[in-house]
Amino acid sequence: MSIPTPHINAKAGDFAETVLMPGDPKRSQMIAEKFLEDAVLVNDVRGVQGYTGTYKGKRVSVMASGMGQPAIGIYSYELFAFYDVKNIIRIGSCGSIDEELHLKDIVIAQAACTNGFYASQYNLPGTYAPIASYELLEKAVNEARAKGYKFKVGNILSSDTFYDDAESAMDWCKMGVLGIEMESAALYCNAARLGKNALCICTVSDSFNHPDEIMTAEERQNSLTQMIELALEIA
Numbered sequence: 001m002s003i004p005t006p007h008i009n010a011k012a013g014d015f016a017e018t019v020l021m022p023g024d025p026k027r028s029q030m031i032a033e034k035f036l037e038d039a040v041l042v043n044d045v046r047g048v049q050g051y052t053g054t055y056k057g058k059r060v061s062v063m064a065s066g067m068g069q070p071a072i073g074i075y076s077y078e079l080f081a082f083y084d085v086k087n088i089i090r091i092g093s094c095g096s097i098d099e100e101l102h103l104k105d106i107v108i109a110q111a112a113c114t115n116g117f118y119a120s121q122y123n124l125p126g127t128y129a130p131i132a133s134y135e136l137l138e139k140a141v142n143e144a145r146a147k148g149y150k151f152k153v154g155n156i157l158s159s160d161t162f163y164d165d166a167e168s169a170m171d172w173c174k175m176g177v178l179g180i181e182m183e184s185a186a187l188y189c190n191a192a193r194l195g196k197n198a199l200c201i202c203t204v205s206d207s208f209n210h211p212d213e214i215m216t217a218e219e220r221q222n223s224l225t226q227m228i229e230l231a232l233e234i235a
């Protein structure tokens with residue numbers, strides 16, 4: 001396949017080596033406007049906004065993934081395979097199932113389990129374990145420590161259901177899974193298959209253990225800012 005791709009209408013070289021990937025297109029626009037200098041819109045197909053600019057002199061891009069593994073599967077594949085992108089850092093939110101985690105805390109996803117079948121396409125005689133890039137993971141941990149952020153590193157679940165009839169979220173807790181989101185396993189699979197690097201950093205937006213906790217709009221914004229700055233520093 002050549003560029004533009006079915007879902008990205010950008011030219012060769014429009015994207016930086018590293019792309020930050022929030023789920024929400026509006027968040028992509030906000031990051032470009034508030035955190036990047038000289039940001040230029042490079043994709044707007046289906047309103048999935050992608051921008052390239054600079055952060056502290058480094059060229060960096062930000063593009064939304066949409067929600068769910070099929071969506072991030074498409075966008076990350078096209079960026080890795082056809083736009084020469086080397087690193088994708090997903091910045092998302094998760095529901096925490098680990099007792100020690102509270103709203104606003106940061107989860108750095110060392111690996112991602114899934115209840116979906118994204119990896120079945122590889123025809124492997126077993127179960128594939130999608131993992132983060134060690135290099136990006138180490139950088140993120142060092143940076144989070146240096147900034148004094150409250151964070152945990154470990155396994156997460158990329159679920160194909162947000163409204164789950166079996167209400168099985170807490171079942172994953174017994175295996176030490178920290179939280180639930182909906183994208184990382186597919187992103188990690190694409191990175192592995194294409195020889196690229198991926199990492200997911202999430203802020204806890206809701207807690208299965210502490211359902212009474214709520215965030216003020218200001219707290220939500222501050223925790224988002226922490227995560228965005230963490231991702232931009234390692235980009």
Ligand code: HPA
Nearest residue numbers: 093094095162180181182
């Ligand atoms: N489930 C799945 N994805 C999520 C959640 C959740 O509870 N919270 C934030 N993203």
